[in-house]
Amino acid sequence: MTEVNRRTVLAGAIAAGAAATLNPLAAIESAKASTPLQGKQAPGWYRYKVGEIEVTVVTDGARTFPLTDSYVTNIKKEEVSAMLAANFLDPANITNSYSPIVVNTGSKLVLIDTGNGPAAAALPNSSYGQLLLNLAAADIDPGAIDVVVISHFHGDHVNGLLTADNKLAFPNAEVMVPSVEWKFWTDDGEMSRAPEGRMATQFKNNRRVFDALNRKVTQYNWNKKVAPGITPVATVGHTPGHTSFIVSSGSGKIYVQSDLTHHTALFAGNPGWHVFLDQDPGMAEATRRKVYDMIVAEKLMVQGFHAPFPGVGHLEKAGNGYRFVPAPWNPSV
């Protein structure tokens, strides 16, 4: 918070006798002319139509953390850093954006993925975990969500199922999960074989979240609609059951890519780079290349969970990879 109310500060300074070091008239004049800095960002939601369907991108915010040697597992940190700089980004830090979407099919209000959860928003200096705040700004009642569809079981997609006090964030929603993903993360054998560290932590986190839901979920299968106009498709590698979605209505169609790429500039630009979160990096890369070639060929509109808000645009071939071309902001819907 950088907001300073100059009127108050100056009035206080003058009242306290600091006028000896200030020209009081100049101070008053300056105070009169100034408006305090606001320091507050616009609410992060954006709406567009896909045929008769209304999509509202509702950002969960973004998180910045230091670039480390292990962020891209098969490329030296210096090369990653140079790629960030070439994209006019901070070469020392990664900023990861999170954008769940709400799809109003006309008969169902569907949330795809849930962000990091309000507990993350409560962390010091947090700028993520904001889904519920931005839903409110977009005038969408969490109680009106009919279906929550999860793409895969990483914390930034499932943790938002719960409020900060571990209640259901979407109390009236059916929670739909990919059956392959469900099987993997709820398998006690898989859990017992998970390496200590990140994988073990992810297993524990998924037990925590879904146990709080009493494991009350509906498993869905790929290529069978989860709601009118929303078809899940297998895009595995990032996780065993990682799922993307095709949303279509009339002649409108978008490809909701989930985590087909993490940080867009880095991993679309370099589809051969592997983010440390890819569980099967080789398969994730093969999936990414195959789907991106299809998207380019069909000139499909893409919605990217980790693309900077609002994260909707197209892909084009560029160099040895792809470039994400954001759609221009439309002041209407």
Place this chain on the structure above:
Amino acid sequence: MTEVNRRTVLAGAIAAGAAATLNPLAAIESAKASTPLQGKQAPGWYRYKVGEIEVTVVTDGARTFPLTDSYVTNIKKEEVSAMLAANFLDPANITNSYSPIVVNTGSKLVLIDTGNGPAAAALPNSSYGQLLLNLAAADIDPGAIDVVVISHFHGDHVNGLLTADNKLAFPNAEVMVPSVEWKFWTDDGEMSRAPEGRMATQFKNNRRVFDALNRKVTQYNWNKKVAPGITPVATVGHTPGHTSFIVSSGSGKIYVQSDLTHHTALFAGNPGWHVFLDQDPGMAEATRRKVYDMIVAEKLMVQGFHAPFPGVGHLEKAGNGYRFVPAPWNPSV
């Protein structure tokens, strides 16, 4: 407005006896599950810091009109159309975005350019002239604006000085205009020599606007600050007094380009293309190339009046021209 309240429609249909062709229970179930489409876009403002200065981009909206032979004066319509398509844009129409900015220097609240004015917002199906609406959304009181700085005297930059009933939209603001621009548009000889059509209309419009202000303006000269941290620089060609701005504070610096390029994808991508609005197209092109080469060399952040909202980013060389690379949306300020 595409909003349909299904509850009302279905309840009405059932009450009217349409239940004969509907399964009433299914209809009620469907109505219960649905939330009306909202059809409303997020308010168009976005905030960022330049050193200690706070910039708020406040969009005036965007206007879509058919691509004609005369839009790019030195290129065939088919080639322009193909360039639009290559950028995933509608090949038959031009969408022009407008983004004035509010600069809070800490001591002055400065608005640079004013958009098309609220009279434009009142036109049928209008999606422009929205500056005052978006200022309100950003919690900025028009009465708190200390200074309005005008870049040049085209209607989409000056018409917003007036309310729909021709009152001062920013009643407490000093209005600052480039002295060269003022001299040209207020010169009776220039006006008498203006060709019928667009130029004559622009002269009349400027008389209308500035006469409503009783011609009460402050003329500013290039390279002399108009407010703390805001330096106007000559970028002539588009109009005789066309002005851009350097906003700087500490190590922060942005280049506010005004109309150095119109439609960004077309004219940054092809700096040799001439928009019909360039008064001296050759000079406008030379200015564009010179300034863009400087911006690329210095890796300056750019704020573009006609770049899609929020219109802040960088420029890189691409092919025979330049590519605008939008800055990622920051959920904080």
